[in-house]
Amino acid sequence: MGKQYLGHLPKNDPLHGYLQYDIQPQLTGFRDSVTYRVFKLNGSNAVYLYEEKHTGAKVIGKFFLSPQEPDPEVAARRLSRECRNLLMMRDRGFTGYPHYIARPLGCNASLNQLLVVEYCDGELLSSLISRAIRNHDDGLLFYKLTALAYFLASFHNRTAKDSRVDFHEAGRYMDGLVGQLIEGQTLNGKESHEFHWLRDRWKEQPKMWEDRQVLVHGDATPENFLFGNELSVMSFDLERVQWADRVYDAGRIAAELQHFFLLETGNKYLAEPFIGHFLWEYSCHFPDREQTFRSITGRVPFYMGITLLRIARNPWLTGEYKRRLVHEARQCLRRWS
Incomplete structure (x- = not known):
C-alpha cells in the first residue's frame, strides 16, 4: 500500500x-x-x-x-x-x-x-498481480486467487437470503457509468445507445434474476484485499456492501485481472487462465461445482463489462487505453445470449 x-x-x-x-x-x-x-x-x-x-x-x-x-x-x-x-x-x-x-x-x-x-499487515492483491506478471510467477497468482475465491464464497454464502436478485439495480448502475463516460467524453451518444440496448438484452435473460441475493463486498478491487500467509485474506473497506448477485463481486475480480494483464502486457488473453481458475475455485464451495460454474460463467460477462466501464472512468488512464477498455466492455456485454 x-x-x-x-x-x-x-x-x-x-x-x-x-x-x-x-x-x-x-x-x-x-x-x-x-x-x-x-x-x-x-x-x-x-x-x-x-x-x-x-x-x-x-x-x-x-x-x-x-x-x-x-x-x-x-x-x-x-x-x-x-x-x-x-x-x-x-x-x-x-x-x-x-x-x-x-x-x-x-x-x-x-x-x-x-x-x-x-492496521492489517499483508500484501495487496494489486501488488501480487503485478509481481506475478513481472516475475512470470503463475503459481503465486493461482494460489492467491484460490484464497480470494474461498474468502468471497464464504462472504456470500454466510449472508444469502431467499429473495431473488433484482437485476434492475445492476442496470441502473450501468446507466450511471455510461452517463459518466459520456460526460468525460470517453463515449459518444451513438455508442451509448448500443450499451443501453445491450443492457436491455441482459435484462431479458432469466439467468440474471434467478439466483438468491447475497451481501456482496461491493468494491472488490485489488486495492481492497490483503493477503497473508497461505490462504489468509483480509479486507478493510466495506462501505459499499449491498444486496446483489454474487457475480457482482466475482465479475469485478475477473475484469480487474483482464485489466491488469491488458495494461501491463498488452495481451488480455494472458488473464484467461487466471479468470477461469478463480471462477472454478469459487464454484467448489457449492454442492454442485460444475452446475455452479456454468451458472456464474453465464452471468460473468455482464459484470465484467460494467467493471471495465467503471475502470475506464479513471482520470489517470490515457484516452487511448480508456477507449480500449470501452471496446473490451462492449465485447463482454455482447455475450448476452
Missing part, C-alpha cells in the same frame, strides 16, 4: 488526544507519552496511517468529511454504514484465519466523521 510520510501529529491536535486516550489503550494499554507518525495512503478518500513511534502500533484513520465529500449529513451516513458493515461481517465469523475483516476501533463524528480501524 503506497504511503507518503507527512511528519508527526501535533500533540495539541484533538486527534492526538483521541488516539492516545481512546484508541491506543485498545492496542497496547494506556501510555503516558506517545508520538504518532502520520502517513497519507494512496486512494480516493482521506485515509491515513498513524504509527505510534515507541510501540510501533499502527491504525488506519478514514475521514468521511473531506474535500471529496463536504456534506456533513452524507459523510455521517457513510461513516455509520461502514462501521456497521465491519461489525456485521465480523459477527459472521470473519475474525481469524483464513478470513479476516479489520476491527473498527472507534468512530468520532467531531473529528471530520472519523473511522479508526486496526
Whole structure:
C-alpha cells in the first residue's frame, strides 16, 4: 500500500488526544507519552496511517468529511454504514484465519466523521498481480486467487437470503457509468445507445434474476484485499456492501485481472487462465461445482463489462487505453445470449 510520510501529529491536535486516550489503550494499554507518525495512503478518500513511534502500533484513520465529500449529513451516513458493515461481517465469523475483516476501533463524528480501524499487515492483491506478471510467477497468482475465491464464497454464502436478485439495480448502475463516460467524453451518444440496448438484452435473460441475493463486498478491487500467509485474506473497506448477485463481486475480480494483464502486457488473453481458475475455485464451495460454474460463467460477462466501464472512468488512464477498455466492455456485454 503506497504511503507518503507527512511528519508527526501535533500533540495539541484533538486527534492526538483521541488516539492516545481512546484508541491506543485498545492496542497496547494506556501510555503516558506517545508520538504518532502520520502517513497519507494512496486512494480516493482521506485515509491515513498513524504509527505510534515507541510501540510501533499502527491504525488506519478514514475521514468521511473531506474535500471529496463536504456534506456533513452524507459523510455521517457513510461513516455509520461502514462501521456497521465491519461489525456485521465480523459477527459472521470473519475474525481469524483464513478470513479476516479489520476491527473498527472507534468512530468520532467531531473529528471530520472519523473511522479508526486496526492496521492489517499483508500484501495487496494489486501488488501480487503485478509481481506475478513481472516475475512470470503463475503459481503465486493461482494460489492467491484460490484464497480470494474461498474468502468471497464464504462472504456470500454466510449472508444469502431467499429473495431473488433484482437485476434492475445492476442496470441502473450501468446507466450511471455510461452517463459518466459520456460526460468525460470517453463515449459518444451513438455508442451509448448500443450499451443501453445491450443492457436491455441482459435484462431479458432469466439467468440474471434467478439466483438468491447475497451481501456482496461491493468494491472488490485489488486495492481492497490483503493477503497473508497461505490462504489468509483480509479486507478493510466495506462501505459499499449491498444486496446483489454474487457475480457482482466475482465479475469485478475477473475484469480487474483482464485489466491488469491488458495494461501491463498488452495481451488480455494472458488473464484467461487466471479468470477461469478463480471462477472454478469459487464454484467448489457449492454442492454442485460444475452446475455452479456454468451458472456464474453465464452471468460473468455482464459484470465484467460494467467493471471495465467503471475502470475506464479513471482520470489517470490515457484516452487511448480508456477507449480500449470501452471496446473490451462492449465485447463482454455482447455475450448476452
